[in-house]
Amino acid sequence: MRHFAVVGSGPAGFYTAEALSKAYGENARIDILDRYPVPYGLIRFGVAPDHQSLKAVSKRYDKVAETAGVDFIGNVCVGRDVAVAELLELYDAVILAIGAPHDRKLGIPGEDLPGVVGSAAFVGWYNGHPDFTGLDPPLGGTHAAVIGNGNVALDVARILSKTAQEFEGSDIVGHALEALDQSAIRTITILGRRGPHQIAMTPKELGELGHLEDALPVVDLSDFPPREADDALEPGQRKSVTILREFAEIRASKRKAMIFDFFAKPLSIEGEGRAEKIVVERTELDEKGGARGTGETYDVPASLVVSCIGYSTPSIEGVAYDERGGKFLNEQGKVADRLYAVGWARRGPTGTIGTNRPDGYEVADRIAADMPPGSSSDLPGAEGLKRLLESRGVMPTDYDDWRKIEETEVGRARPGSPREKFVRHDEWLQTLGR
Ligand code: NAP
Numbered sequence: 001m002r003h004f005a006v007v008g009s010g011p012a013g014f015y016t017a018e019a020l021s022k023a024y025g026e027n028a029r030i031d032i033l034d035r036y037p038v039p040y041g042l043i044r045f046g047v048a049p050d051h052q053s054l055k056a057v058s059k060r061y062d063k064v065a066e067t068a069g070v071d072f073i074g075n076v077c078v079g080r081d082v083a084v085a086e087l088l089e090l091y092d093a094v095i096l097a098i099g100a101p102h103d104r105k106l107g108i109p110g111e112d113l114p115g116v117v118g119s120a121a122f123v124g125w126y127n128g129h130p131d132f133t134g135l136d137p138p139l140g141g142t143h144a145a146v147i148g149n150g151n152v153a154l155d156v157a158r159i160l161s162k163t164a165q166e167f168e169g170s171d172i173v174g175h176a177l178e179a180l181d182q183s184a185i186r187t188i189t190i191l192g193r194r195g196p197h198q199i200a201m202t203p204k205e206l207g208e209l210g211h212l213e214d215a216l217p218v219v220d221l222s223d224f225p226p227r228e229a230d231d232a233l234e235p236g237q238r239k240s241v242t243i244l245r246e247f248a249e250i251r252a253s254k255r256k257a258m259i260f261d262f263f264a265k266p267l268s269i270e271g272e273g274r275a276e277k278i279v280v281e282r283t284e285l286d287e288k289g290g291a292r293g294t295g296e297t298y299d300v301p302a303s304l305v306v307s308c309i310g311y312s313t314p315s316i317e318g319v320a321y322d323e324r325g326g327k328f329l330n331e332q333g334k335v336a337d338r339l340y341a342v343g344w345a346r347r348g349p350t351g352t353i354g355t356n357r358p359d360g361y362e363v364a365d366r367i368a369a370d371m372p373p374g375s376s377s378d379l380p381g382a383e384g385l386k387r388l389l390e391s392r393g394v395m396p397t398d399y400d401d402w403r404k405i406e407e408t409e410v411g412r413a414r415p416g417s418p419r420e421k422f423v424r425h426d427e428w429l430q431t432l433g434r
Helices: 011-027 058-065 084-090 119-127 151-161 174-181 203-211 227-232 235-247 353-370 382-391 399-411 425-431
Strands: 002-007 028-033 070-073 093-096 116-118 143-147 187-191 215-218 256-261 264-270 277-285 291-301 304-307 334-336 339-341
Touching: 002 011, 002 084, 011 028, 011 058, 011 353, 028 382, 058 070, 070 382, 070 399, 084 093, 084 382, 093 353, 116 119, 119 151, 119 174, 119 304, 143 151, 143 291, 151 187, 151 203, 151 256, 187 264, 187 291, 203 215, 203 235, 227 235, 264 291, 339 353, 399 425
Parallel strands: 002 028, 002 093, 028 070, 093 339, 116 304, 143 187, 143 304, 187 256, 215 256
Antiparallel strands: 264 277, 277 291, 334 339
């Protein structure tokens, strides 16, 4: 028998557990640990609430959790309740699948002013992440800015633009829905430090902006190279750029505008005790395709600034860490003897949810090569972990507990919503009578 601890129950953790279960069959016990009693990580807390079809992938993870030999152990924080080194004494291998929940810093003056938030915080706020329930982003001004030209920037701009009716069918949390419904924001400037050809937005997600009830995407075609230059782009990127060009042809009048401001590099965020504007430098592309400042500056008004410029994985004591990449130092998923990393903790914060599947399978193959499926050890696995946690007064939860929480959330859903999420840790535990 082999015992594996997968730390983190997001997509990377579940795909790895699935792969290990397939590779080892009855010869393995796989525990998926999470610091919360609720699983699915990015699916629950990161994927936009109005993208329910993406969230539906959790049904596949349910099947994994229900597989014999696979267990969900929630409410256990690795690094606080138990150390990685301790897990390695109990399990044959430990797989870090903790994602990249921290916002990358802008590194410009004013980024700590009230009114400036990172996308992890803002997305966590509307998705019911307990760390960000109290964020209370300022929505009372008329201007907001979103920094970055990736899919997260699109999510944030779209969420800021939608009407309450457009959230029907979503699982946006009540506090965010209410606040967004009262929002005075009418102009959302999306700042990209490079041009339309360099966006990191995918066509489907970009296309959604063209169909909003009360908001219009605005582009300036003078930012674009000649149309023939689009031919050199790879097909997906060409499609995104075509969609951007089409935005310029929309003739309609709506209450809100999402302005794409390209070649715009934030220099500082300024205001009297709180964000009021971003000082931006006009850029041009350098020889390597990077952003080079031109020296020309201008102001973009914004009382709310959401920086969507990527994420990093938190470091864990004793685990080799790549400061520049914001992820664990690893070689094709291997961090150290019997210690592995998968998903964003391995690769950095890029790729879709589906990217984590081959990633998890690859690392499972690596583990199987290091400890062949027919081999065994006499490590205690979950039994040892539970004894250790008990001695520390930590009460883990299991998959049945999660189903209880889920049923309660579904039971209290407002009309048109699949669930009304609990947004605090103590609410989850209360639901379980703890
Ligand atoms: P991302 O795709 O890496 O985009 C980050 C953006 O931030 C880039 O436009 C980058 O510009 C910009 N940026 C970085 N540092 C900056 C700085 N200092 N100042 C100004 N701009 C800066 O990251 P993401 O949007 O966080 O998304 C993470 C991953 O999740 C991506 O793979 C994304 O596709 C995926 N995702 C998918 C979906 C979906 O499928 N619906 C939704 C959300 C996220 P440069 O290019 O110039 O560096």
